[in-house]
Amino acid sequence: MPNIKELTDLTTQVRRDILRMVHKVNSGHPGGSLGCAEFFVSLYQELMETKDGFNMDGIGEDLFFLSNGHISPVYYSVLARSGYFPVEELNTFRLIDSRLQGHPTTHEGLPGIRIASGSLGQGMSVALGAAQAKKLNNDNHLIYSLHGDGELQEGQNWEAIMYASAKKVDNLISTIDLNQQQIDGSTDDVLPMGSLRAKFEAFGWTVLDIEKGNDIEAVIKGMKEAKSLTGKGKPVCVLLHTVMGNGVDFMMHTHAWHGKAPNDEQLANGLAQNPETLGDY
16 A cells, blocks of 8 residues: 555655756746646656666566656656656756756656657657557556646647557556646637547547546546556546646646746745655755
C-alpha cells in the first residue's frame, strides 16, 4: 500500500520546487505544473515499473512522455526527487547551457527525458510509436503520456487518436490534464471542445475520469484502474480533473499564472502555503 503521508509530503515539496525555480529566473510555467504535482508524484513513485539507471532504449520498463512540455518545472522536480539527477541541479532551471531548459530537451542527455517536447500536439504521436515498438519487441510494459486539454485543439492529436484505436494500441494510457485553462483564457472561451469523453469514445478509446485530480489517493486509485483496462484491444484515456495553480490560492482557477513567475512577495506567500517537508535545494 502506498504511504500517503510520504507522497503528500513529497507533493508539497514539489510545489515549493516549482515556485522557487520559476521565481529565480522570472520565467516559466507554474500554473499547470502546480496542478499536475499529484499526477507526477503518483506516476514516478507508485505506478510506473522502471529499471535502475536510465537508458534511452527503455526496454523492459514502462515509459512516460510529456507532450505539454511547458510544465517542465514539475517534471524536473519529480525526476530529481526520484533520483534521476541531483536535486541541486534544479538551481540551473532555464539558465544558459543548463540541462534543465524551459522545455525538455534531449541533446544534453538529462536522465529521464526521452523526447524534446513542448511543440504542442506531437506527444501523442511519439507515445504511439513507443507503444507499437513495445509490441514489436514483445515487451509487455506500458506507455504513459500526459497532454494539456487546450493542447487537444491541435489537429495532429486527432489523427493520432484515430490511429491508436484503429491499430488496437492497447498498451497506452494517455492522460489529459483537464484544468479548463490555457494561455489566453479558459478553453471554453478560446475554443470549446465539448465532451472529451464523447470524443475519445467516438474514436474508439476506453475512457475514465479522475474527478479529484489533486487528491493523491484518488489519482493512484484511478491510474491503477486505467492500468487494469490495458491489454483489452483499446487505448486508454484518463480525464484528470485538476485545478491550475493548485496549492497556491492566488494562482488557482485562472489562466493568469499559465506562464507568469511570482515576485518576491508572492513567492513567500506561496511557500508559506506549502511548508518545507524534505528540504529545499
